[in-house]
Amino acid sequence: MAEVWTVAPTARRLILASTSRVHGTGYLDHLEPHLEKLLAGIDRLLFVPYAGHDLDGYLGQVRQRFAALGVGVDGIHQAPDPVAAVEGAAAIFIGGGNTFRLLDRLLRDRLVEPIRRRVEAGTPYLGASAGSNVAGLTIRTTNDMPIVQPASFTALGLVEFQINPHYIDPDPTSTHMGETRDARLREFHEENETPVVALREGALLEIEGERITIEGEPGGKLFLRGSEPQPLVAGDRIDRRLPSSG
């Protein structure tokens, strides 16, 4: 995957969450302390709803949630010039939904490079679920159904690895013959070399420059080609566990 360009990990600041919601709590509630830190001093963010279907409805939900944090929200789908909206954004949030639909729209609207440049320059980025998937090098480790065909699977490359959100451990009591998540990620490494950070629901990555930390009690797993999956627990430094080649 050496041909895939990623941001220079200097000024970047990201929160990449496995899910927008954990069972029994409200939208983004489990992320609140991390959001307050990421968005300190920021009173407006640009929301990208393209993983969803009802874009105005999705924007309304997000507006209501961030109002409680004192942060106003603009929807990129309502911007007369979406690239200019990215270039002027104080912070960017890409929400969950279908990753193929999301990347397709980012590509068609030529938003990939502008978002990458802004994040490289230090604009805070929040991703949840599909919004975390597209922060990786490619969308090849999404769990989503390929309901639309994007021109490319290459994604934003805000981090130098793949994300697998909504990670779920194999269930030894299951009688279902469809592949477990671990089997799917092994298949990924039959065809690709890139490391995969799998995040259980409730876990997230906090990224500040070169420092990449997993947070949230559920933790996750690191999948490297040719190795058994390694457990990741809250506080682990992912950047120290990645192969130096990226």
Added chain:
Amino acid sequence: MAEVWTVAPTARRLILASTSRVHGTGYLDHLEPHLEKLLAGIDRLLFVPYAGHDLDGYLGQVRQRFAALGVGVDGIHQAPDPVAAVEGAAAIFIGGGNTFRLLDRLLRDRLVEPIRRRVEAGTPYLGASAGSNVAGLTIRTTNDMPIVQPASFTALGLVEFQINPHYIDPDPTSTHMGETRDARLREFHEENETPVVALREGALLEIEGERITIEGEPGGKLFLRGSEPQPLVAGDRIDRRLPSSG
């Protein structure tokens, strides 16, 4: 999806199975009576292992299984001219694994049109899991991880709808926030019109010309855009339930 070409449903004969194996039984065991009917009078079939990774190992497993039915097996990956192998095949079996890897190889080896022509001319076709996915119009309703990027999601079009194999009903007790299968198929119909036949493990489609019957006690569901999913039980005629426009 009117632009997608499918076989003329005249001479076609197919078995499309949800899975290669149901829990607690051996490889293809639950399909045995259907295989004996599909392959009556045939002593050799062409196996396409491209959904798998260890192609020779996969061929060995399939050879052993079909030896018990008195049917010899050639692996297309060992053929000096794969297109000629398709053109000379008495029957074609595409096995399970990863649907993206499978379709990518079918496209790169220019096998889509030759397989379509042979099935249209009456060559029996057996698909299991990924091999059933690619028999549909597109792979947009696969459950698999997009570990490689095929040039197109358009598939063999041996039937005039989409297949969703390994269908599993929503679990009302689940606390996992990832999308249920039904939610994924609703997302598909936000973006596409094509009907989807979802097959629970153990179910299969038996297709003879225009006649399309679901078999196997677990049954399945028919998803049509803008409607609630409809139950399908063994013996139901799918061709009578599809919108006439296809």
